[in-house]
Structure formats: C-alpha cells, structure tokens
Amino acid sequence: MALHTAIVKTEEEKISSEKAKNFILSEENGAESIFVGRVRNENNGKKVTAVTYDVHDKAVIKSFQSICIDAKSKFDNNANIFLEHAKGYVSVGEISILIAVSSGHRDEAFKICRFILEEIKHKSPIWKKEHYTEGNEQWLPGHSLRPKEEIK
Amino acid sequence: MEVQLKLYGSSKILSDKEILNIKLPSNSNIETLRDVLSKIISKKYLKNSLQNLSRTAAFFSEEDEIVNDDYKLKNKELISIIPPIGGG
Numbered sequence: 001m002a003l004h005t006a007i008v009k010t011e012e013e014k015i016s017s018e019k020a021k022n023f024i025l026s027e028e029n030g031a032e033s034i035f036v037g038r039v040r041n042e043n044n045g046k047k048v049t050a051v052t053y054d055v056h057d058k059a060v061i062k063s064f065q066s067i068c069i070d071a072k073s074k075f076d077n078n079a080n081i082f083l084e085h086a087k088g089y090v091s092v093g094e095i096s097i098l099i100a101v102s103s104g105h106r107d108e109a110f111k112i113c114r115f116i117l118e119e120i121k122h123k124s125p126i127w128k129k130e131h132y133t134e135g136n137e138q139w140l141p142g143h144s145l146r147p148k149e150e151i152k
Numbered sequence: 153m154e155v156q157l158k159l160y161g162s163s164k165i166l167s168d169k170e171i172l173n174i175k176l177p178s179n180s181n182i183e184t185l186r187d188v189l190s191k192i193i194s195k196k197y198l199k200n201s202l203q204n205l206s207r208t209a210a211f212f213s214e215e216d217e218i219v220n221d222d223y224k225l226k227n228k229e230l231i232s233i234i235p236p237i238g239g240g
Contacts, residue, residue: 037240053239054160054161054164055239056160056212056216056232056234058216059212059216059234060239062216085239085240096240097239097240117240120239120240121237121238121239121240122237123237124237124239124240125160125234125237125239126237126238126239126240127160127161127162127235127237127238127239128238128239129161129162139161139162139164139165139201139235140238141236141238142161142235142236142237142238143236143237143238144208144209144210144236145210145218145234145236145237146207146208146209146210146218147210147218147220150220150221151207151208
C-alpha cells in the first residue's frame with residue numbers, strides 16, 4: 001500500500017497534517033493513528049525558543065523507507081504510511097515530525113506509529129540544536145551509530 | 153594525504169564551512185582519522201563542547217554506508233562524520 005517519506009526544508013515549506021490525513025485515507029483501512037511532534041518551550045530546565053534540525057538527507061530517506069517497510073511487514077502490510085521530518089529552524093510550537101498511519105485495525109495503527117518513532121531515534125541521522133531565550137544554543141547528545149564492538 | 157570531512161550535527165562547531173579538509177599520514181584508516189580529529193578538537197579548545205566526539209562518531213563513506221575503523225581512506229575521499237543522533 002501507499003508510503004510517503006520526506007524531509008521538509010523549513011525555509012521552503014511547513015509540514016502539513018492535512019496532507020498527511022489525505023494521503024493515508026483508504027476505504028480498506030478503518031483505523032488512523034497520527035503522531036505530531038512539536039518543538040517544546042522547555043528542556044532540562046532551559047527555556048527553548050527554537051530547534052535547528054540537521055539531517056543527512058540521503059541516509060535519512062534510506063532509513064525512513066527501511067523503517068516503514070519493516071513496520072508494515074511486522075504489523076500490517078496493507079497499512080498506508082506518511083512520514084515527514086523537518087530540516088532547518090523550527091520555532092516553539094511548530095511541527096518537527098509527523099507520522100500518519102492508516103491500518104485495518106487500531107492496534108496495528110498505534111503500534112506502527114510508535115515503532116516508526118522509536119526506530120527513527122536510533123537509526124536516522126538527524127541532529128537537534130536547541131536555541132535558548134538567553135541567546136545561547138547547544139547541540140543535544142544522542143545515540144551513537146558507531147559499531148558497538150569498536151567503542152572502547 | 154588529505155580527506156574531506158563533511159560535517160553534521162555537533163561537528164559543525166569545528167568549522168564555518170560544510171567540509172573540513174584534514175591532512176593525514178599516507179595509508180590512513182578511520183582509526184587514524186579519529187586520532188587526528190581528537191587532536192584538532194584539543195587544539196581548537198573545543199574539548200568541552202565536543203567531548204567524546206572522536207570516540208562516539210560514526211563515519212559514512214561516499215556510498216553513505218557506515219565504515220569500520222580499519223576502512224582504508226583514499227586521498228581526497230569525501231567522508232561524512234556522523235555524531236550521535238537524536239531526531240524525532
């Protein structure tokens with residue numbers, strides 16, 4: 001069934017939940033699950049104004065496709081999946097990631113949505129730089145992709 | 153020899169440009185690149201902000217595949233540094 005993955009350059013366009021809803025719509029799928037991630041105004045006690053997302057475009061699209069195909073084969077091959085992630089400067093309250101899934105049943109729709117989000121955090125080369133009200137900024141720590149056996 | 157290191161995430165602190173040219177001894181591999189990178193970080197007084205980067209980063213070849221420490225680098229090769237990730 002249908003699959004859409006994309007990186008959205010924030011200086012050119014915004015992630016649209018309407019586009020996502022239209023994409024996943026199917027008479028065969030009675031359940032829809034939509035996850036919207038937005039930039040929060042606080043992290044670890046610091047007041048956040050925005051986040052800049054850096055993305056390795058080719059590797060991210062490759063990982064998105066692989067994660068979504070994996071999700072379908074695990075939970076529902078007939079699921080429709082829409083996945084977009086922002087690249088660039090995203091202000092507080094704006095969408096950074098949107099995952100929309102339609103499936104035959106609610107359980108699969110929820111599971112696919114959650115699976116995709118967790119996999120992205122561990123497999124897709126995306127980085128966050130937080131901007132704070134004081135005017136400073138910081139790259140956030142994350143999950144190393146270096147082969148585990150090599151880390152001493 | 154020299155490699156072109158394409159910077160991503162926190163490694164962008166190393167330069168205002170997208171690509172950092174790094175001189176290496178001939179026949180270097182990724183392990184050598186890690187050592188040289190660690191020295192560059194110390195020289196630029198960036199140990200606090202880039203703590204452990206040379207140890208925790210992965211590296212992508214031009215084919216966007218993760219390469220191991222024994223991967224032999226070619227002169228002028230474009231390598232991407234992949235600091236620990238955290239999207240979503």
